[in-house]
Each structure stands twice: as structure tokens, then as C-alpha cells.
Amino acid sequence: MNSMQDILEANILIVNDSKADLMLFEQILRGAGYSAITSANPCEVFASHLKNRYDLILLDLQMQNMDGFEIMKRLRAIEKEGCLPVIVITSYPEERSLALKEGASDFISKPIEIAEVLARVHNMLKVRLLHHILLNYNTILEKEVQKKTLDLQLRAADLQEGYLETIFTMTRAAELKDEDTGAHVKRISYYSRELAKILGMDEKFIDTIFYASPMHDIGKIGIPDCILLKPCGFVADEWKIMQEHPAMGEKILGDSKSFYLKMGSEIALNHHERWDGSGYPNGIKGEDIPFCARIMNICDIYDALRSKRPYKPAFDHQKTLEIIIYGDSRTHPKHFDPLILDVFKRNHQLFCDIFDEYEA
Numbered sequence: 001m002n003s004m005q006d007i008l009e010a011n012i013l014i015v016n017d018s019k020a021d022l023m024l025f026e027q028i029l030r031g032a033g034y035s036a037i038t039s040a041n042p043c044e045v046f047a048s049h050l051k052n053r054y055d056l057i058l059l060d061l062q063m064q065n066m067d068g069f070e071i072m073k074r075l076r077a078i079e080k081e082g083c084l085p086v087i088v089i090t091s092y093p094e095e096r097s098l099a100l101k102e103g104a105s106d107f108i109s110k111p112i113e114i115a116e117v118l119a120r121v122h123n124m125l126k127v128r129l130l131h132h133i134l135l136n137y138n139t140i141l142e143k144e145v146q147k148k149t150l151d152l153q154l155r156a157a158d159l160q161e162g163y164l165e166t167i168f169t170m171t172r173a174a175e176l177k178d179e180d181t182g183a184h185v186k187r188i189s190y191y192s193r194e195l196a197k198i199l200g201m202d203e204k205f206i207d208t209i210f211y212a213s214p215m216h217d218i219g220k221i222g223i224p225d226c227i228l229l230k231p232c233g234f235v236a237d238e239w240k241i242m243q244e245h246p247a248m249g250e251k252i253l254g255d256s257k258s259f260y261l262k263m264g265s266e267i268a269l270n271h272h273e274r275w276d277g278s279g280y281p282n283g284i285k286g287e288d289i290p291f292c293a294r295i296m297n298i299c300d301i302y303d304a305l306r307s308k309r310p311y312k313p314a315f316d317h318q319k320t321l322e323i324i325i326y327g328d329s330r331t332h333p334k335h336f337d338p339l340i341l342d343v344f345k346r347n348h349q350l351f352c353d354i355f356d357e358y359e360a
């Protein structure tokens with residue numbers, strides 16, 4: 001709330017081409033305790049208000065050199081919020097409503113009555129100063145909201161960084177147990193991201209699969225080295241244990257609230273499932289297999305075919321392409337989601353480029 005003191009210290013401009021009238025108004029206002037009063041002739045008003053932003057302009061409408069309405073028109077270019085801090089002084093009743101229409105806040109009728117002048121000036125300043133307080137309050141509030149938003153964004157970025165570090169640490173732990181270097185999981189991130197983009201997935205999905213897909217084999221942490229590192233030919237029992245790594249991966253990543261770990265868990269459990277139901281661990285098929293796992297599966301197979309394994313040499317891009325499209329003794333096109341396979345066929349060069357760029 002503004003105090004009486006604030007009102008008496010408000011900046012007031014009196015505009016009149018009659019020196020006698022200027023003195024009269026100044027005397028009335030000073031007599032009532034107002035202290036910041038300036039007088040101006042009509043030609044100086046615009047420049048003076050631009051510089052000083054008066055809280056109140058007492059404007060006589062009947063002046064010889066310049067029309068009071070013309071002055072209000074020019075003031076509106078500065079005060080864009082509509083209501084001008086102007087009280088007009090006029091002898092003509094018909095001018096009062098016209099002046100209010102043109103943006104004046106109030107009027108004083110001539111011949112003047114001192115009590116009326118003081119009451120209208122006081123009321124107008126009270127409203128004007130409250131308006132200023134409200135504007136300032138809004139600015140302070142906006143700044144506070146901006147600061148809080150920035151703080152929250154920084155905190156979210158911190159948390160995200162923490163999550164991603166955890167993910168990479170766990171992925172590295174799984175790699176140590178396997179024959180792969182970090183290059184395989186890195187390439188998987190890039191293949192999956194590009195495939196998700198071409199498939200028209202939204203930004204959140206694309207970002208999530210980039211970080212979630214490297215965790216697909218995290219369950220291998222739980223597989224004994226004597227089985228995991230065996231150069232070739234698992235016996236039936238060993239193969240059974242090996243097939244437990246998807247479920248172990250799901251368990252390790254758990255039922256997390258983080259969307260990275262959630263998708264990571266889904267991919268880990270389902271990355272060996274096949275579209276025709278011949279995969280493991282659950283033998284689910286078609287659209288029962290989560291979409292992220294279907295994307296990841298073709299990326300994993302492409303990269304495994306391109307890489308040397310204990311049971312096979314590394315194949316070049318062309319041979320890998322032929323195996324995925326036409327099949328061989330281990331891989332068959334029926335294993336893949338037909339839509340994803342089609343996108344792969346039309347964009348296979350992308351896979352080759354990523355493999356070349358991130359070759360170990």
C-alpha cells in the first residue's frame with residue numbers, strides 16, 4: 001500500500017499556456033503538501049514526460065498553441081497500457097467525456113473548486129502508485145519464477161548426468177565379462193538411435209534408446225566365466241544357463257522409475273526374442289515383444305555378424321546384409337519385425353557407416 005507520504009512526493013506536471021493558471025494550480029498543490037511539482041508549456045510536455053515519467057499530468061484543454069487532445073495523442077505513444085496519467089481541465093462539459101474516451105484518467109471542471117482539485121489529484125495518484133507497485137511486484141515475481149526454473153533445470157541436468165554415469169558404469173562392468181570391447185555397445189547406441197529416428201519415434205524415445213540399448217547384455221555379469229568365455233559349443237546345460245542372462249539383466253536394472261533404466265530393463269529381457277516366436281527366454285512373438293527390443297535386436301545381430309566371435313569370423317557389410325535379408329543357418333528374416341527389417345534394408349548404408357566410424 002502507498003502511504004500519504006508517497007502520494008505527496010509523487011511527480012506532478014502542470015501543463016498550461018497561462019502563467020496565472022500555472023501559478024494557481026501550483027499554489028493549490030503546494031498548499032496541500034505536494035512537493036514534486038513541475039510546470040511546462042504545451043510544447044515541452046512530450047519530451048519532459050519521456051524523460052521524467054510523471055505520476056500525474058494536469059492538462060488544460062483550452063490552450064492557444066496546442067490542442068490538449070493532440071498532446072494526449074502523443075502521450076499515448078509513450079504510455080502504451082491505455083490509461084494516461086492525465087487529468088484534463090476544461091470549461092466545456094462536452095469535452096469531459098471525449099477526453100475520457102481519448103485516454104484521460106479524470107477531469108476537473110472550470111471554474112475550479114479547490115476541494116474538487118485536491119480530491120481528484122489525490123485519488124488519481126493513489127490509483128497510479130498502486131498500479132506501479134503491482135507492476136513491480138509482477139516483475140519481481142517473474143524474476144523469481146525464472147530463477148527457480150533455472151535452478152530446477154540445473155538440478156535435472158545434474159540428476160540426468162548422474163543417471164547416465166551409473167548406466168555407463170554398469171555397462172562397462174558387463175563388458176569386462178564379455179569378449180567385446182566398448183565399441184560394440186557404443187555402436188549399438190548409434191544404430192538404435194538412427195533406426196528409431198527413421199521409424200518416426202518421438203524425441204524422448206530416441207534419447208532413451210540411445211542410453212538404454214547398451215545395457216542389453218548387462219545380465220552376463222551373472223553368468224560364470226567358464227561358460228561365458230567358452231570359445232565354442234555349449235553343452236545343453238551351459239546353453240540353459242547362458243539363456244538366463246536376459247532375465248538376470250531385467251532383475252539387475254529392476255523396476256526403476258528412471259525411463260532409461262525402465263527401457264534398459266525391457267531391452268535386456270527381450271533382446272533375444274524373435275518376431276516368429278523362436279527366441280528366448282519367453283518365446284513371445286510379434287508385437288508382444290516391446291518395440292524398443294525389436295529395434296535393438298536387429299542392431300545387435302548386424303553388429304554381431306560384422307564382428308569376430310569365437311564361433312565365426314567377422315563378415316563384411318555385404319555378406320552381413322545378405323544374411324539378414326536371406327538368412328543362414330542361425331539367422332532368418334522371419335526373426336525380425338517386418339517393418340523394422342524393411343527400414344533396415346532401405347537404410348543399411350547407415351549401419352555400415354556407423355560400424356566404420358566406431359570400429360574398435
Ligand SMILES: [Fe+2]
Nearest residue numbers: 216217271272
Ligand atoms: Fe544377449
Ligand SMILES: [Fe+2]
Nearest residue numbers: 184216217300
Ligand atoms: Fe550385444
